[in-house]
Amino acid sequence: MQDLSIFNPASPPAEAIRALFVLVLAVTGGIFVLVEGVLIYSIIRFRRQPPGAMEPAQVYGSMPIEIAWTATPFLIVFVLALILTRTEYEVRVDPNTPPPGSRPLYVTVIGHQWWWEYVYDKYDGQDLGVITANELHVPASEEGVARPVYLTLKSADVAHSFWVPRLAGKTDLIPGRTNQMWFQTKDRGLFLGQCAEFCGTQHAHMLLRVNVDSSDEFQRWLEDQKRPAVDEAAARAGRDVFLSQTCVNCHRIRGTSAAGTYAPDLTHLMSRQTLASGAVPNTQEQLRKWLIDPQRIKEGCLMPAFGLSAEQVDQLANYLGTLK
Amino acid sequence: MAIAEHELQLERVPWTAVLHDWVTAVDHKKIGVMYYLMALVFLVIGGVLALVMRFQLLWAESTAVSADTFNQMMTMHGTTMIFFVAMPILAGVANYIVPLQIGARDMAFPRLNALGLWLTLFGGLLTYFSFATGGAPAIGWFAYAPLTEHTFARGAATDFWVLGLLVSGIGSLSGGVNLVTTVLTLRCPGMSLRKLPLYTWMTFWANVQIIFAIPPLTAALVMLFLDRNLGAHFFDAQAGGSPYLWQHLFWFFGHPEVYILVLPAFGMLSDVIPVFSRKVIFGYEFVAASTVAIAFISFGVWAHHMFAVGMSRSVDVYFAAASLLVGIPTGIKTFNWLATVYGGRWRMAAPMLFSLGFLSMFVIGGLTGIMLAVVPVDYQLTDTYFVVGHFHWVIIGGTLMGLFAGSYYWYPKVTGRMYSERLARWHFWLFLIGFILTFGPMHMAGILGMPRRIYTYPPDRGWAIWNQLSSLGALIRGPAT
Numbered sequence: 001m002q003d004l005s006i007f008n009p010a011s012p013p014a015e016a017i018r019a020l021f022v023l024v025l026a027v028t029g030g031i032f033v034l035v036e037g038v039l040i041y042s043i044i045r046f047r048r049q050p051p052g053a054m055e056p057a058q059v060y061g062s063m064p065i066e067i068a069w070t071a072t073p074f075l076i077v078f079v080l081a082l083i084l085t086r087t088e089y090e091v092r093v094d095p096n097t098p099p100p101g102s103r104p105l106y107v108t109v110i111g112h113q114w115w116w117e118y119v120y121d122k123y124d125g126q127d128l129g130v131i132t133a134n135e136l137h138v139p140a141s142e143e144g145v146a147r148p149v150y151l152t153l154k155s156a157d158v159a160h161s162f163w164v165p166r167l168a169g170k171t172d173l174i175p176g177r178t179n180q181m182w183f184q185t186k187d188r189g190l191f192l193g194q195c196a197e198f199c200g201t202q203h204a205h206m207l208l209r210v211n212v213d214s215s216d217e218f219q220r221w222l223e224d225q226k227r228p229a230v231d232e233a234a235a236r237a238g239r240d241v242f243l244s245q246t247c248v249n250c251h252r253i254r255g256t257s258a259a260g261t262y263a264p265d266l267t268h269l270m271s272r273q274t275l276a277s278g279a280v281p282n283t284q285e286q287l288r289k290w291l292i293d294p295q296r297i298k299e300g301c302l303m304p305a306f307g308l309s310a311e312q313v314d315q316l317a318n319y320l321g322t323l324k
Numbered sequence: 325m326a327i328a329e330h331e332l333q334l335e336r337v338p339w340t341a342v343l344h345d346w347v348t349a350v351d352h353k354k355i356g357v358m359y360y361l362m363a364l365v366f367l368v369i370g371g372v373l374a375l376v377m378r379f380q381l382l383w384a385e386s387t388a389v390s391a392d393t394f395n396q397m398m399t400m401h402g403t404t405m406i407f408f409v410a411m412p413i414l415a416g417v418a419n420y421i422v423p424l425q426i427g428a429r430d431m432a433f434p435r436l437n438a439l440g441l442w443l444t445l446f447g448g449l450l451t452y453f454s455f456a457t458g459g460a461p462a463i464g465w466f467a468y469a470p471l472t473e474h475t476f477a478r479g480a481a482t483d484f485w486v487l488g489l490l491v492s493g494i495g496s497l498s499g500g501v502n503l504v505t506t507v508l509t510l511r512c513p514g515m516s517l518r519k520l521p522l523y524t525w526m527t528f529w530a531n532v533q534i535i536f537a538i539p540p541l542t543a544a545l546v547m548l549f550l551d552r553n554l555g556a557h558f559f560d561a562q563a564g565g566s567p568y569l570w571q572h573l574f575w576f577f578g579h580p581e582v583y584i585l586v587l588p589a590f591g592m593l594s595d596v597i598p599v600f601s602r603k604v605i606f607g608y609e610f611v612a613a614s615t616v617a618i619a620f621i622s623f624g625v626w627a628h629h630m631f632a633v634g635m636s637r638s639v640d641v642y643f644a645a646a647s648l649l650v651g652i653p654t655g656i657k658t659f660n661w662l663a664t665v666y667g668g669r670w671r672m673a674a675p676m677l678f679s680l681g682f683l684s685m686f687v688i689g690g691l692t693g694i695m696l697a698v699v700p701v702d703y704q705l706t707d708t709y710f711v712v713g714h715f716h717w718v719i720i721g722g723t724l725m726g727l728f729a730g731s732y733y734w735y736p737k738v739t740g741r742m743y744s745e746r747l748a749r750w751h752f753w754l755f756l757i758g759f760i761l762t763f764g765p766m767h768m769a770g771i772l773g774m775p776r777r778i779y780t781y782p783p784d785r786g787w788a789i790w791n792q793l794s795s796l797g798a799l800i801r802g803p804a805t
Contacts, residue, residue, distance in 0.1 A: 002784045004773025006704045017700045024698050028691040031655075035687045038662050043680065046601075046670050056669045061607035061660075069659045070610075070652065077648040080698065085641050087700040092637055113476075153634075158471040159567060161632060161707060165773040169703020172633045174568060175470060176561030179634035196707040196775040197632075198464045200471060201391045204778035300391050 002192050004165045010191070011183040013091045013168040020087045027076060091169065095150035095180050102146035105138055109151050111160030111173035111195070114202035114301060115264055115277040121152075123222065130225045131252075133264035134277045136210045139218035140188045147215070153179040158200060164193030164210050172197055188212050194278075201300030207278025221271070228255025229267045229323055238319025241312050250303070253323070263303065269323045276301065288317045350434035352419050355441050357738070359416025362445055363409045369452075370404035373397045378762075384783035394779035395462035396481075400451075402465025403485065406581070407492055408448040410723060414588045415440070415499050417730060418527045420738065422503060425524045427512030432505040440499040447492025454484035461485040464777060466578060466629075467548075469559030469570035474552045486549045493538050493545070500534030503527065518612075522605065523730075525612055526591030529619040533580045533587075536623065541577035544570060568633065575626035583622045585719060587615060589726025590657060593679050596729045597661055600676035601668025607660045614653035621650040631702045640699045647697035654690055658683065674748035678729035681756055685721030689714060692767065707777075710770025716763045728755075 009015040098104040103124040110117040120130040123139075141147045153162055155173040163170035167183040185191075195206035213221060231239070242248070243257060250263035258266075264277075272282055276298045280286045290297055291313050293305040308316065349355060377397050380388045389397070419437065423430055431437045454460045461481040463472050472482055507520070507528045520528070548570070550556035557563035559570045598605045605611060628647040631640055661683060670676060692714040696702050705711060728751075735743050774781060 006771055006773065013700075014704070017704050020698060021695070021701045021704070024695050024701060028694050032687060032691055035658060035662065036684060038666070039680070039683055042662070042666050046665070046668055047672060049669055053669055056601070056603050056667050058604050059606060059663075059667075060604055061610065065663070066607050066610050066656070066660075070656055073652045073655050077645070077652060080648060080694075081641070081645045084644055084698045084700060088637050088641055088644075091700045091703065158476055159468050163707075163773075163775065165704060169700065170632050170707065171703070174561075174633060176566060177568060177634065193773070194775060194778075198395075198468070198471070198777040200476060201395060201462070203395075204391065204780050207782070 004192055006165045009166055010187045011167040011185045013181075013183055014166055016087050016090045017169055020084065023083065024080070027080065092180075093182060095152075095182060098148055098150070099146055102148055103139075105147060105149045107136065107138075107149065107151055109136075109153050109162060109173065111153070111155040111157075111162075111199070111206075112263075113157050113200055114195075114206040114298070116206070116208065117156075117264070120222070120225075128222070128226075130222065131265045132225060132268065133272075134207075134209065134274065135272045136208070137218060137221050138210060138212055139215045140212045141184055141186045142215065143186075145215075146184060148182055148184040150180065150182045153181065159197050160195045160199050160206065161197035162193075162208065163196040164191050164208055166191055167193075167210065170196045185212055188214055202298055205277060205279045205298055205301075207274075209274065209278055224271065224324075225268055229253045231255065232322045235315075235319040235322045238315035238317070241308075241315050242319060245306065245308075266320065266323060269320055271324060284317060284321060287320060288313055291316055348438075350430075350438050352423050352431045352434065352437060353738075355437050356416045356418075356420030359412045359419060359441055359444070362441075362448075363413035363416060366404050366408040366412075366448060370401050370409055373401040373404070377401065380779060381781075385780050387780075389779070391779045392459065392462055395464075395777075396460040398777055399462055399464055399467075399485075400460045403451060403489070404448075405719075406465065406585075407489060408444070408451075410585050410719065411492075411496055412441075412444050413727065414527075414530070414585065414723075415444070415496070417592075417727070417734070418503055418531070418588060419499075421734060422506065422524050422527055423510070425521045426507060426510060426515060428506060428510035431502050432510055433502050436498050436502050440495045440502065443495030443498070444492045447488045447490070447495060449488075450491060451485055451488030453488075454481040457481055457484065466574050467570075468574075469548070469551075469565075469567040470561060472548055472552075472570075473560055483549065483552060486545050486552070490542060490545050490549075493542050496534055497538045497542075500531040500538070503531040504535065520612075522594035522608070522611060523588070523591035526587045526594065526615050529615050530584045530587040533584050533619055533622070537577045537580040537584065540573050544573035544577075547573075571630050571633065572627070575629045576623075578629060579626040580619075580622050582715075582718065583618055585723045586726075587618065589682070589723045589730070590615070592726045592730030592733070593661060593682055594657075596675045596679050596733050597664050599733075600671050600673060600679070601665050602671070603664055603668045605660065606663035611657055611660050614656045617653040618650060621646065621653070625650055628697055628702070629706075631699050632706050644697055644699040644702075648694065651690060651694055651697070658687060658690075673732070674743065674745060674752065675729045675733040677749070677752045678725055678732065681752065682722065682725040682729060685717065685725060685756075685759070689717035689721050692717065705770060707775055708770035709766040709774045709776055712776050713763045713766030713770065716766070720759055720763070728752075 006014065007018055009018045095106070105123045106121040108119040108121055110119070116134050118132050118136055120128040122128060138149045139147045151162065153171055153173040155175045157175065159175070160173040161170045162173060162181065167185060168181055171179050171181040173179065189212055191210040191212065193208035193210070195203060199206065239256070248258035248260055250260040252259050252261060252265045252267065254267040270282070274280065275282050275286055275290055279298050286297070291308060294301055294303040295305060346354060346358065376389060377394060380386055380394055419431065457480045459479065459481055461477065463477055463482060470476060507524060547556065547558040551558050551560060557565040559565050559567050561567055594605055594611055625643060625647045627635065627639065627643040696705055696711065696714060732743060732748060
């Protein structure tokens with residue numbers, strides 16, 4: 001079972017938020033116990049009374065008591081406001097001033113109806129220009145070497161929200177605006193999340209996968225991603241199908257004439273673990289199902305069923321399977 | 325024998341005449357009752373929508389309903405419950421009770437009153453008419469742009485939604501103007517504003533809020549309608565518009581709306597508790613003044629619904645502080661109610677049961693609200709099931725609980741009959757248990773990373789159990805409501 005709990009943070013912003021949440025839980029827990037305590041005590045004490053009991057004393061109010069239970073909450077609110085301000089400035093930092101000595105990664109995240117586009121801008125001072133989709137790869141920090149990840153968030157259509165609970169709180173991707181967020185983690189492995197702002201039919205299947213690799217693995221992955229698509233002679237037939245159909249209007253495969261930007265980049269499709277933004281595992285079987293009718297896997301998604309012949313599906317699946 | 329038959333015939337009025345009598349009614353009591361019944365009908369519809377959603381979420385990757393159907397239900401459930409259940413039912417009670425409490429013979433503008441009722445009803449019908457166009461809108465009840473633009477929401481459903489809310493909004497506005505005027509001008513001699521019963525006082529302020537909160541929504545809806553039908557670009561980013569503007573306009577209405585819904589319930593509680601404790605309310609002036617504080621501060625907190633949109637840090641901190649601040653007058657009310665019940669000679673009738681239910685539950689909704697007001701925590705919790713749990717806790721544990729207290733309290737006055745105390749007790753306990761079971765687990769699902777408004781979820785997240793508990797609770801609570 002995957003753990004996405006906000007109480008299991010693995011990155012400074014998520015850790016700071018957990019600490020603050022625990023504090024707020026303690027404060028509100030105290031108020032809760034106080035109020036419910038008085039209420040329960042009253043219920044036990046005054047619920048049943050002998051018939052013919054005296055009328056209760058009529059108390060119209062008390063200035064000192066009113067002042068006390070007005071001033072105390074004010075004090076609590078004041079202290080809470082100070083503490084939350086401190087955390088706010090820890091959680092939201094200026095991406096242009098990474099900590100000295102760190103090796104920052106800059107990625108632009110573009111939300112689309114119902115998938116994620118990642119443009120790798122810069123790593124450790126080097127310009128990249130790598131484009132991929134749906135599965136984010138970032139380097140892990142190590143003792144003494146911080147590798148913060150700064151995300152620039154944009155949207156191509158409607159409002160979305162980037163949320164990987166164990167890494168950071170969520171930040172929206174809103175058309176016409178550019179937002180920023182960051183995280184940094186030493187824990188290698190897979191971190192899950194999903195779009196958190198209702199964005200239409202398949203909002204539920206706009207899943208996020210963040211792979212935190214060791215610095216060497218990440219470097220290797222980056223080099224692979226930089227290369228154009230492989231062109232295997234055995235898969236030529238499928239390649240021709242791809243390039244002769246409307247696939248090219250929406251998808252891009254670098255190294256070919258397919259240069260669409262409306263749908264996920266497929267240059268290194270086989271380096272991804274899932275298809276359809278995390279909806280199904282990336283296997284030949286699922287890929288063929290997807291090619292026959294994407295609506296059966298992700299109803300309402302923007303890729304229609306093209307009515308390909310069985311032969312074309314075979315050839316296409318074969319070709320896409322070579323895009324390592 | 326013949327005479328008796330003759331008399332019987334005289335008493336039997338044809339149903340058309342009865343209908344005519346009600347449809348043309350301008351009497352505040354009749355209008356109040358009609359508001360109330362209309363809201364109950366919509367409550368059943370909205371409840372059925374909710375049960376379908378709970379059924380769909382019982383199991384991971386369930387295919388009971390399609391994605392689009394779920395999104396339509398989610399949109400219509402929210403829209404119905406806010407605009408066609410909560411607001412009309414409160415308007416109904418206010419219509420009936422406020423003139424009686426201030427000794428007025430009717431509302432200030434009886435015909436405007438009738439207009440308000442019928443506009444609200446037609447607004448509801450118009451919104452539901454979208455089903456006849458091939459499907460309800462699937463945009464969420466706060467309808468974030470640009471998902472509502474023609475590009476993304478094709479078909480006429482969203483237009484019906486816009487028109488329905490426009491019409492019912494004008495209905496609410498006319499009701500608000502009417503009630504404020506009534507309280508200001510038609511009080512009986514000797515009843516100064518400082519002597520108003522607390523229910524009337526709080527309803528008065530809720531209606532002042534209606535007058536200021538509805539116009540921004542109306543403006544936003546008109547802009548959206550122009551965008552969709554006449555090629556305006558208010559919310560279209562690609563043409564230089566701003567989707568972000570919709571969020572500001574909507575929540576400038578949307579947050580005061582929460583208090584529009586809860587202030588009258590506060591008022592009912594402030595009337596019921598002293599009666600069943602046989603004590604005067606503790607600190608009348610403070611309870612009254614805190615109402616005014618809520619009404620004002622609640623207009624300065626709207627952007628706490630938008631912490632994740634990337635406003636500047638200082639703006640975030642301001643809205644967080646203001647949102648925490650609005651908790652203080654609410655706290656003052658709770659403390660005064662507690663001081664009133666303390667030491668009283670209680671009569672444990674249904675209204676008192678529901679009042680105590682309110683006191684014990686509303687505080688939880690208030691405290692989860694504090695958690696959400698703390699900006700960084702909100703970055704994690706906003707748009708998750710935690711929020712869904714929170715606002716249902718406030719509206720059901722607060723507004724509805726208070727409304728039940730008030731309804732049982734005034735039931736004999738309105739119908740001339742006494743309710744069954746035994747049934748009322750069953751109602752209370754089923755409702756309380758079902759309520760806690762439905763919305764308690766939602767907080768857990770949210771903390772475990774489950775966003776709201778998803779029609780299904782992957783099986784490996786451990787969210788199923790919380791959803792199953794929640795659905796079980798809904799099943800208990802459905803008939804109880």
